Amino acid sequence: MGKNVFAVQVFFIVFRECLEAGIILSVLFSFLKQALGGPDQDPAIYKKMRRQVWLGAGTGVLICFIIGGAFIGVFYGLGRNIWTGTEELWEGIFYLIATIIITAMGLALLRINKMREKWQVKIAQSLVTHHSIKDGTFMWIREWGRRNVMFILPFITTLREGVEAVVFVGGVSLSLPATAFPIPVITGIIAALIIGLLLYRGGNHMTIQAFLIFSTSVLYLIAAGMFSRSIWFLQYYVFAQRVGGDVAEAGSGPGSYDISATVWHVNYGNPEISNGWDVFNALLGWQNTGTYGTIISYNLYWLFIIVSIVFLLYEERTGWLPFARPTLNFFSRVPGFKSWARKRIAAHEVDADDVVNRVQAEHMVGQN
Numbered sequence: 001m002g003k004n005v006f007a008v009q010v011f012f013i014v015f016r017e018c019l020e021a022g023i024i025l026s027v028l029f030s031f032l033k034q035a036l037g038g039p040d041q042d043p044a045i046y047k048k049m050r051r052q053v054w055l056g057a058g059t060g061v062l063i064c065f066i067i068g069g070a071f072i073g074v075f076y077g078l079g080r081n082i083w084t085g086t087e088e089l090w091e092g093i094f095y096l097i098a099t100i101i102i103t104a105m106g107l108a109l110l111r112i113n114k115m116r117e118k119w120q121v122k123i124a125q126s127l128v129t130h131h132s133i134k135d136g137t138f139m140w141i142r143e144w145g146r147r148n149v150m151f152i153l154p155f156i157t158t159l160r161e162g163v164e165a166v167v168f169v170g171g172v173s174l175s176l177p178a179t180a181f182p183i184p185v186i187t188g189i190i191a192a193l194i195i196g197l198l199l200y201r202g203g204n205h206m207t208i209q210a211f212l213i214f215s216t217s218v219l220y221l222i223a224a225g226m227f228s229r230s231i232w233f234l235q236y237y238v239f240a241q242r243v244g245g246d247v248a249e250a251g252s253g254p255g256s257y258d259i260s261a262t263v264w265h266v267n268y269g270n271p272e273i274s275n276g277w278d279v280f281n282a283l284l285g286w287q288n289t290g291t292y293g294t295i296i297s298y299n300l301y302w303l304f305i306i307v308s309i310v311f312l313l314y315e316e317r318t319g320w321l322p323f324a325r326p327t328l329n330f331f332s333r334v335p336g337f338k339s340w341a342r343k344r345i346a347a348h349e350v351d352a353d354d355v356v357n358r359v360q361a362e363h364m365v366g367q368n
Contacts, residue, residue, distance in 0.1 A: 007180040009098055009226065010169050012219060014188030016101065016108075017165035021057075021158050022196025028053050028154060029200055049150045056155035064162030088240065092233030095226045099301075102223040106216040107308060111316075220305055225285020227301045231293040235261060264290045 032049050169181075239258040269288040287294065315321045331341035 005179060006183050008184070008222060009102075010181060011184035011188045012102055012222065013098065013169050014165050014185050015192050017161040018189050018192030019195060021154075021161040022192045025053065025057060025154055025157075026196045026200035028150065032150070052150035053154050056151035056153065057158045059151075060155040060158030061162060064159055064166070067163055068166035088233045088237035092230045092237060095230035095233060099223050099227040099230060102219055102226065103305070106219040106223070107312065110213070110216055110309070111312065220302075221284060224298055224301045224305075228285040228294045228298040229287070231297045232287055232289075232291065235291055235293050258291070261291045261293065262289055263292060263295055 029050065032046060032053070169185075235258070239261075266288050269286070271286060271288070285294075285298070311321055315324075325345075328341045328345050331337040332345065334341075
């Protein structure tokens, strides 16, 4: 019953995609206020740039709705017929994809301040006039992009995040009814907008950070369950191919599972047919059958999370991931990788405040 009304995985995918877009928009508005909203700046230019941001974001969302509507129509019109008989295989694949997305999102939530700094630098650098490109046939493209960068950035961001949300929601919710979509989609968007607004306003940093840590913990519980469920679906698909597709009608007793790959099994609590257990299945990946694959994968996932967080803590303290500096120094001397490696090294040395000062000093927009 629970997953027929509120699909948890849909909520977190929508939340993740909208949150990244919200963070970028909040950084855009904060940067504009800092660089162009001062008392010595032209208020008309500041308002013009804010309008560009809203127009770009709105256009991206509109196009996303069009693409998303077409995708969903094709998905539900053709997908279910195409994937009949291989549903477990596709569910396993899409749960695996969802696990990767949610894992990356959780790491991003823990480093939300780093994300803000990164986007502040990117936005500031995009506003600084570069003279390295020679005037020529494509000069007008460069000039148009420079003048409308505050339209282009939110447009691309909202379009990309929106399309990703539609694609991945459609993928991980292959077996869900339409009633499971509205509430998680709406609440996911609202939650992301609230956090984006809090980031823009400043707010109480510790309160936001505590909320994000709690959210990340919940995310990883769900993602660990999804990874385990992904392995379960893939194993079940292989088992069903061997014994026949009617195995799904065997219920929860003997014959409904592969005894050779099973560590434990209980005849109750089947999330597919027992009301209430589907909630634990959606939140924590509960299955009434524990296989070697599902148990080992669950533990390996948590080991991966622990190692990743240790690496990120090291980066927070030193500014570099382990072995990143010597690796980039090595590639900076390898033909074909020199430019890429040197850009990565230089990115660590960029001062956001210095770039903001350059934007203000150049008065780029004031000369339009």
